[in-house]
Amino acid sequence: MGAADPLSRAFSALADPTRRDIVARLAEGDTTLSELADGYVVSVQAVSKHLRVLEDAGLVSRSREAQRRPVHLEAEVFDLMTRWIERYRRRAEARFGRLDAVLAALPDDPSDPSDPSADDGGTTR
Amino acid sequence: MSTPETSIRADADVPMIHITREFAASPEKVFRAHVDPELIVQWLGPNDLEMTLDRWDCRTGGEYRFLHRSGDEEHGFHGCFHDVRPAERIVQTFTWEGAPDGVSLETLELEDLGDGRTRLTIRSLVESFEIRDMILASGMEHGVVEGYEKLDALLAR
Numbered sequence: 563m564g565a566a567d568p569l570s571r572a573f574s575a576l577a578d579p580t581r582r583d584i585v586a587r588l589a590e591g592d593t594t595l596s597e598l599a600d601g602y603v604v605s606v607q608a609v610s611k612h613l614r615v616l617e618d619a620g621l622v623s624r625s626r627e628a629q630r631r632p633v634h635l636e637a638e639v640f641d642l643m644t645r646w647i648e649r650y651r652r653r654a655e656a657r658f659g660r661l662d663a664v665l666a667a668l669p670d671d672p673s674d675p676s677d678p679s680a681d682d683g684g685t686t687r
Numbered sequence: 688m689s690t691p692e693t694s695i696r697a698d699a700d701v702p703m704i705h706i707t708r709e710f711a712a713s714p715e716k717v718f719r720a721h722v723d724p725e726l727i728v729q730w731l732g733p734n735d736l737e738m739t740l741d742r743w744d745c746r747t748g749g750e751y752r753f754l755h756r757s758g759d760e761e762h763g764f765h766g767c768f769h770d771v772r773p774a775e776r777i778v779q780t781f782t783w784e785g786a787p788d789g790v791s792l793e794t795l796e797l798e799d800l801g802d803g804r805t806r807l808t809i810r811s812l813v814e815s816f817e818i819r820d821m822i823l824a825s826g827m828e829h830g831v832v833e834g835y836e837k838l839d840a841l842l843a844r
Binding site for chain 1: 692693706708710719720816823
């Protein structure tokens with residue numbers, strides 16, 4: 563339950579700006595911890611900690627055999643999450659697009675007699 | 688002017704969804720489009736569903752109920768308006784009657800950006816991360832379970 567379920571772990575791992583940046587860099591290709599750490603002001607240890615969170619969330623993996631242990635982005639997991647959020651976002655966007663149209667047709671003055679929806683200014687009662 | 692984009696963010700610390708969107712209208716107008724029952728039916732419901740308002744009394748202490756219909760399927764939603772401040776803020780509860788024990792707390796805020804523009808933000812707080820992620824992942828559509836199974840499988844590798 564709670565933050566322990568897989569999707570939540572993935573979402574919360576990505577809530578951190580540094581980790582989002584790490585993911586963006588890994589999207590360009592596998593890289594090592596030291597190469598990654600070069601790009602940040604924080605210590606190698608701190609970057610390593612971020613990587614562990616991403617790894618626990620299933621978003622990245624590190625090869626066990628190679629000496630360099632390159633970090634690899636699990637793009638498939640990432641795509642699935644993004645697709646889900648994107649679908650939710652598109653539904654919200656469709657709703658707000660309709661609101662745009664309603665707003666564009668709305669007269670400036672709420673007591674404008676030409677606006678039938680604002681008869682007495684008390685439509686909520 | 689570029690097309691306004693809706694931004695969605697899942698909160699890391701609490702089971703909350705943050706929604707942000709800008710509108711080319713004053714906060715007063717955006718507020719009116721939320722309060723007036725004749726206006727709300729024009730935009731709130733999904734395109735492919737028929738939306739009817741049972742009650743819509745958007746003022747502090749008021750309540751609402753609406754229905755979405757698609758063929759034989761009918762979904763009811765209800766809640767109450769906890770705090771309504773003109774052109775500034777609407778705080779309401781929200782329950783999908785398909786899961787009657789569930790309730791979320793929605794806080795809508797309007798920020799005047801000047802030049803007839805408004806930034807709308809909604810914070811939707813639900814009961815657990817699990818429910819939050821289900822809402823994000825599905826919006827109560829089909830395929831939630833398969834989606835989760837697929838993700839579980841991917842994460843288990």
